Amino acid sequence: MTHTQTNSTTRRATLGGAAAVAAAALGVGLPAKAGAAAAGRRTPGPRIGILLYDGFSLLDPTGPAEVLSRLPGATVTMLAERRGPVPVRTDTGDVAVVADRSLAEAGRLDVVLVPGAGNDGTIAAMENPAILRFLRQAHRHTRWTTSVCTGSLVLGAAGLLGERATTYWASKDYLESAFGVTYVPERYVHDGRIITAAGVSAGLDLALYLAALLTGDTIAQAAQLAVEYDPHPPFDAGNAAEATPERKELALRLLEESQRRVPPGHSRS
Amino acid sequence: MTHTQTNSTTRRATLGGAAAVAAAALGVGLPAKAGAAAAGRRTPGPRIGILLYDGFSLLDPTGPAEVLSRLPGATVTMLAERRGPVPVRTDTGDVAVVADRSLAEAGRLDVVLVPGAGNDGTIAAMENPAILRFLRQAHRHTRWTTSVCTGSLVLGAAGLLGERATTYWASKDYLESAFGVTYVPERYVHDGRIITAAGVSAGLDLALYLAALLTGDTIAQAAQLAVEYDPHPPFDAGNAAEATPERKELALRLLEESQRRVPPGHSRS
Numbered sequence A, B: 001m002t003h004t005q006t007n008s009t010t011r012r013a014t015l016g017g018a019a020a021v022a023a024a025a026l027g028v029g030l031p032a033k034a035g036a037a038a039a040g041r042r043t044p045g046p047r048i049g050i051l052l053y054d055g056f057s058l059l060d061p062t063g064p065a066e067v068l069s070r071l072p073g074a075t076v077t078m079l080a081e082r083r084g085p086v087p088v089r090t091d092t093g094d095v096a097v098v099a100d101r102s103l104a105e106a107g108r109l110d111v112v113l114v115p116g117a118g119n120d121g122t123i124a125a126m127e128n129p130a131i132l133r134f135l136r137q138a139h140r141h142t143r144w145t146t147s148v149c150t151g152s153l154v155l156g157a158a159g160l161l162g163e164r165a166t167t168y169w170a171s172k173d174y175l176e177s178a179f180g181v182t183y184v185p186e187r188y189v190h191d192g193r194i195i196t197a198a199g200v201s202a203g204l205d206l207a208l209y210l211a212a213l214l215t216g217d218t219i220a221q222a223a224q225l226a227v228e229y230d231p232h233p234p235f236d237a238g239n240a241a242e243a244t245p246e247r248k249e250l251a252l253r254l255l256e257e258s259q260r261r262v263p264p265g266h267s268r269s
Helices: A002-015 A019-026 A059-068 A119-126 A129-139 A151-157 A169-179 A202-215 A217-226 A245-258 B002-015 B019-026 B059-068 B119-126 B129-139 B151-157 B169-179 B202-215 B217-226 B245-258
Strands: A047-051 A075-080 A111-114 A144-148 A188-191 A194-197 B047-051 B075-080 B111-114 B144-148 B188-191 B194-197
Touching (some): A047 A059, A059 A075, A059 A111, A111 A129, A111 A151, A129 A144, A144 A151, A144 A202, A151 A169, A202 A217, A245 B217, B059 B075, B059 B111, B059 B144, B111 B129, B111 B151, B111 B202, B119 B151, B144 B151, B151 B169, B151 B194, B194 B202
Parallel strands (some): A047 A111, A144 A194, B047 B111, B111 B144, B144 B194
């Protein structure tokens, strides 16, 4: 422990109080600030609202939020039926995210994004009149109304889907039978002003596509580098069309068993 | 609006109150529950603690949490110096995540994950004695102590890095000079019981690698399918080794300009 302590002290001394040096060394202090930012004023950019509701899948809203928040002047706001202090819990109950604005406080939005959820959460959102009303009203003014995973079913319940859409791989039959749309097995499907993404992690690919629509390819590509999105998973097992029935069943069992009830006292409903 | 309303009503009638049918149609109700889950008891699985601190990058902890929470019996706990109700804000100030336990309440952990942050957040964490003490103590008992992005610099400040590690691409020089380790430009680098991941989105690849270590390839591959991680970004721009100086500078500028100060009243310090 003494050895570690000594090393640590030495290492911290290298940083010392010289935050400017450390900042340059970390690499983030290098580029010159653009005019607006240097003046303490941000150029107005896209207003992005992300809907949270109990039982959402954590990565569905947070992946896109990470990417879209990097666009020049962008504001990303987490919205829910009621805003904090009571946060919105994920389907596993493990993580709680704060909604900074209620649906009534959302204001005019350029992009709305609806995440997916476990079964209970998705069905509750599809049957929630306040959420459906919000989506229909917001869609009148958005440039793009978007979803990740089973979020497309919530868009469907709001009557907003067009002829083609995507969703979580296990929900494709439901999507087609309930809403009469053609399921397209792509990472994201653009149909008019509606853009739907496939399951969970597909929100990252959607977000880069949206970034290009909002700000052009050059900035979108820089945003991809900003989040070092050069994916190399250790397996090539994420495509349902290539999965065995055994892997599909195991994947669904992992989901079902991890989707615990929302802990008492954390429910928003 | 009437047309939409009618469609929506019809569509919701298809779901109706038949949640069981809807659940089966959504695909998640199909597999039989495993014994432990059916009995309302979860098989004890890996205990995973994810450190939050002000200014963290949103995807760094949430990507891995999404994947790891799907492992059988896993518990994923968001930890911070102080637990909620005051949440921990991201570097952009846009999103706040609740820490359900303080560092003192963390208990014995199988895996600790340290996310990265913007400059200010990273430096503050590297200089925070409570965080460094927690990491050193937790590391005595973990199976793997891990990081995403500049989280490896925090592990370095705690004296926990070995000979090889990775970090955010723009921080590689700092990593090498401050901690005397060799930067390896891979998505994740496993050195002893320390596993470091590259920037932001690399946490997803790390999480699947960890999933395989914790539960074997079969479950890890099913977890990959569960989150439909079959990445196809619209651009191939996320690898710093292949980026032009212009793209690198723009990426760093996007980060710098998006890293707003934590809004007043939201600071934890």
